[in-house]
Amino acid sequence: MLELRHLKKYFHVGNTTTKALDDVSLSFRDKEFVSILGPSGSGKTTMLNIIGGLDKYDSGDLLIKNKSTKNFKDTDWDAYRNNSVGFIFQSYNLIGHLSILDNVELGMTLSGVSSEERTQKAKDALTRVGLGEHIGKKIAQLSGGQMQRVAIARAIANDPEILLADEPTGALDSQTSVQIMNLIKEISKDRLVIMVTHDEELAKDYSDRIVRFADGKIQDDTNPYDDSNRNQQFNLKRTKMSWWTALKLSFTNLKTKKGRTLLTAFASSIGIISIAIVLGLSNGFRIQIGQTQGETLSKFPITISQVATQTSVGSSITKDKSDTSKSENINYVIAQQDQSEAATHANKIDSNYLDYLTKINPNDSNNISYNRATGMNLLREVNGKIQSVKFSTQSDNGSNMSQQMSAMTGMGVSVFPEQLDQSKGNFLKDNYQLVNGEYPSNPTDVVLIVDKDNKTNINALKNLGFDVSNDQKLDYNQIIGTNIKLVNNNNYYQQLPTGNFMPTQDLTTAYNNSQNREVKVVGILKSNENSRTTALAPGIAYSDKLAQEIIQDNANSEIVKAQKESDNNVLTGQPITSDMAKTQTLAFLGGNDIPTSILIYTDNFKNKENVLTYLNRYNEGKSDEDKIIYTDMAGTVSSLTGGLMDGITYVLVAFAGISLVTSMIMIGILTYTSVIERTKEIGVLKALGARKSDITHVFDAETFILGLGSGVLGVGIGYLALFPINALLYQITNMENVANLNPVHAIILIIISTALTMLGGHIPSKMASKKDASTALRSE
Numbered sequence: 001m002l003e004l005r006h007l008k009k010y011f012h013v014g015n016t017t018t019k020a021l022d023d024v025s026l027s028f029r030d031k032e033f034v035s036i037l038g039p040s041g042s043g044k045t046t047m048l049n050i051i052g053g054l055d056k057y058d059s060g061d062l063l064i065k066n067k068s069t070k071n072f073k074d075t076d077w078d079a080y081r082n083n084s085v086g087f088i089f090q091s092y093n094l095i096g097h098l099s100i101l102d103n104v105e106l107g108m109t110l111s112g113v114s115s116e117e118r119t120q121k122a123k124d125a126l127t128r129v130g131l132g133e134h135i136g137k138k139i140a141q142l143s144g145g146q147m148q149r150v151a152i153a154r155a156i157a158n159d160p161e162i163l164l165a166d167e168p169t170g171a172l173d174s175q176t177s178v179q180i181m182n183l184i185k186e187i188s189k190d191r192l193v194i195m196v197t198h199d200e201e202l203a204k205d206y207s208d209r210i211v212r213f214a215d216g217k218i219q220d221d222t223n224p225y226d227d228s229n230r231n232q233q234f235n236l237k238r239t240k241m242s243w244w245t246a247l248k249l250s251f252t253n254l255k256t257k258k259g260r261t262l263l264t265a266f267a268s269s270i271g272i273i274s275i276a277i278v279l280g281l282s283n284g285f286r287i288q289i290g291q292t293q294g295e296t297l298s299k300f301p302i303t304i305s306q307v308a309t310q311t312s313v314g315s316s317i318t319k320d321k322s323d324t325s326k327s328e329n330i331n332y333v334i335a336q337q338d339q340s341e342a343a344t345h346a347n348k349i350d351s352n353y354l355d356y357l358t359k360i361n362p363n364d365s366n367n368i369s370y371n372r373a374t375g376m377n378l379l380r381e382v383n384g385k386i387q388s389v390k391f392s393t394q395s396d397n398g399s400n401m402s403q404q405m406s407a408m409t410g411m412g413v414s415v416f417p418e419q420l421d422q423s424k425g426n427f428l429k430d431n432y433q434l435v436n437g438e439y440p441s442n443p444t445d446v447v448l449i450v451d452k453d454n455k456t457n458i459n460a461l462k463n464l465g466f467d468v469s470n471d472q473k474l475d476y477n478q479i480i481g482t483n484i485k486l487v488n489n490n491n492y493y494q495q496l497p498t499g500n501f502m503p504t505q506d507l508t509t510a511y512n513n514s515q516n517r518e519v520k521v522v523g524i525l526k527s528n529e530n531s532r533t534t535a536l537a538p539g540i541a542y543s544d545k546l547a548q549e550i551i552q553d554n555a556n557s558e559i560v561k562a563q564k565e566s567d568n569n570v571l572t573g574q575p576i577t578s579d580m581a582k583t584q585t586l587a588f589l590g591g592n593d594i595p596t597s598i599l600i601y602t603d604n605f606k607n608k609e610n611v612l613t614y615l616n617r618y619n620e621g622k623s624d625e626d627k628i629i630y631t632d633m634a635g636t637v638s639s640l641t642g643g644l645m646d647g648i649t650y651v652l653v654a655f656a657g658i659s660l661v662t663s664m665i666m667i668g669i670l671t672y673t674s675v676i677e678r679t680k681e682i683g684v685l686k687a688l689g690a691r692k693s694d695i696t697h698v699f700d701a702e703t704f705i706l707g708l709g710s711g712v713l714g715v716g717i718g719y720l721a722l723f724p725i726n727a728l729l730y731q732i733t734n735m736e737n738v739a740n741l742n743p744v745h746a747i748i749l750i751i752i753s754t755a756l757t758m759l760g761g762h763i764p765s766k767m768a769s770k771k772d773a774s775t776a777l778r779s780e
């Protein structure tokens with residue numbers, strides 16, 4: 001069965017060498033009860049450990065069923081310990097945090113015996129050792145003798161061929177010792193039992209054979225055996241601990257020290273808590289800033305006018321850096337263009353550029369509004385009388401052209417933005433709420449914009465033909481449904497014999513012309529409370545489509561043709577002095593479809609950046625003269641806040657991250673302590689056949705539980721902490737629910753916490769797995 005051939009095991013400590021086994025040769029029968037006797041330190045335990053595969057020999061050979069173990073790998077030893085050997089120790093070596101049944105089942109759990117079978121076997125073994133009635137007890141509730149019985153049950157549960165007992169009665173009174181010896185004696189009937197003892201009497205009374213040891217050598221053998229049976233087969237079944245067993249072992253272990261585990265989980269969750277709060281705050285602020293950005297930016301669109309001021313173009317105005325100091329030595333003056341004059345730039349907006357703008361990515365900006373200097377020939381019937389009206393907030397009731405034109409340029413225009421992608425929201429619906437009527441659906445639908453108190457510009461109403469005085473109230477239905485006829489140039493202007501044109505005197509005929517378009521006030525809108533956009537000024541607002549249709553109608557009208565040919569204004573007869581003035585006059589008459597200004601609205605800084613990049617790309621490779629210069633009033637402020645927010649978040653997360661690393665180190669220390677505390681358990685597990693990696697798993701499982709626990713705890717507390725933080729912020733800033741933790745961030749944090757703690761605990765786990773089984777078992 002077992003044969004030791006010239007086995008040597010020396011221990012070297014400092015300069016001294018202890019010959020624990022000094023050329024020991026010994027053979028054992030398949031079934032016998034052998035007692036090893038000898039003085040303390042003679043090498044008995046060492047031999048037992050080597051036979052059990054807990055310790056390695058230096059030289060010689062150990063043959064198991066005639067198979068040499070010289071080339072055994074760790075996994076072979078693990079399997080041998082698990083399948084073939086059962087251990088009984090003087091100090092029982094039970095795992096205190098497991099139940100009696102779990103202790104007995106542990107070895108079978110390692111070798112993958114099914115759960116029913118191993119419970120059955122464990123119960124059988126416990127019955128056999130006389131503990132059938134005590135199965136429900138905890139280890140700590142047992143007497144010494146009972147503990148040793150559990151240990152014996154554990155050793156024989158899987159029916160090993162060899163039972164190794166190291167002073168099994170050493171800690172028991174004589175009466176209990178007899179009971180235990182009887183039990184072992186009975187067990188030895190069908191297997192090899194090797195027992196180390198100091199007790200001569202017990203050895204003589206119970207064993208079949210006594211081997212005496214002294215100084216690592218065999219002194220005497222009462223019943224030597226010459227192993228001649230060479231036909232025995234030796235087979236090993238590999239062991240493997242499942243993750244579930246590892247988790248269970250660690251979980252029950254953690255349960256025994258609840259207080260410490262909870263405190264540790266809490267301490268290491270502090271890092272997670274702080275990161276959760278920082279992320280929640282920055283996430284919330286980001287959303288708030290996003291909203292504010294949207295609001296601010298729709299107030300400050302990117303503006304492209306026919307005449308631009310160049311302050312926004314870095315390259316155009318360069319400062320002379322050199323001549324700042326030596327003004328005393330200068331004897332000349334410098335002629336220089338006026339700053340404001342130098343800063344103006346005529347943008348050559350043409351159909352090319354307009355095309356380019358329609359290709360802006362709708363995700364960056366979906367709303368572009370065009371202001372055209374087109375005049376509108378509008379007529380309305382008021383109290384049975386046809387009168388000329390207009391969409392303007394100018395007070396002058398006359399038809400002064402330059403005033404009309406100026407009303408249509410710059411901020412506060414009354415053209416609502418065009419959408420590049422109709423499917424992506426609706427500027428009016430998103431930013432304006434309906435006070436009455438409906439949102440416009442046709443190009444000829446116009447709306448009246450009012451402020452939050454339902455006030456609108458009195459001139460807008462007067463110019464529409466309403467006879468109103470300041471603070472007068474008008475019913476919604478007086479305004480909604482107002483019909484206005486839009487007359488084309490040919491039907492509106494008549495040519496005088498002088499060649500000049502003038503509006504027709506017969507307004508009724510013009511009003512009733514079937515070619516007229518019918519414009520209708522369909523709704524009253526005010527800006528959403530949370531949007532606060534003021535893109536549209538109080539007064540009438542209409543779509544750019546309407547302006548475009550007018551231009552289409554009038555592009556080839558008589559008056560436009562005449563104006564194109566004439567150097568005089570065909571309405572006033574006055575000479576036109578500049579190209580600019582001519583363009584403007586033509587535009588007013590509908591002879592020019594180039595907008596006077598274009599406003600591009602974006603929702604946030606990133607999109608705005610993208611749009612600006614897109615606009616800059618148009619200028620690439622163009623001469624200064626041909627460049628189109630835009631104005632971005634909100635630009636500087638916005639990039640500043642965006643960057644600042646990012647910066648603050650990074651710094652705070654970095655600080656919080658430090659505490660995360662601290663907790664990782666803490667978990668490392670804790671696992672290390674746990675490894676020290678559980679050294680005995682590691683020894684037991686190894687004695688039962690656990691592999692190195694199984695031991696690592698047990699401790700990895702422990703850190704996994706801790707990491708997951710502290711992650712969940714941290715995120716949970718983080719979420720809770722956001723409530724008082726939000727309440728505080730509400731008091732300070734009046735903003736509701738600012739802090740707001742993204743669930744994705746929460747999950748990532750839990751994963752990070754688990755991963756980091758496992759990382760922190762992995763080194764001690766590895767150390768644990770490397771622990772020498774015999775040393776581990778010797779530890780107290």
Ligand SMILES: Nc1ncnc2c1ncn2[C@@H]1O[C@H](COP(=O)(O)OP(=O)(O)OP(=O)(O)O)[C@@H](O)[C@H]1O
Nearest residue numbers: 011012013018020039040041042043044045046047
């Ligand atoms: N890990 C070790 N490192 C150094 N020396 C060791 C180690 N293990 C055992 N020894 C030494 O080897 C010798 C044999 O020890 P062993 O434990 O086998 O003796 P023993 O006969 O079982 O003694 P006891 O009856 O007191 O248990 C002793 O001198 C002991 O100090």
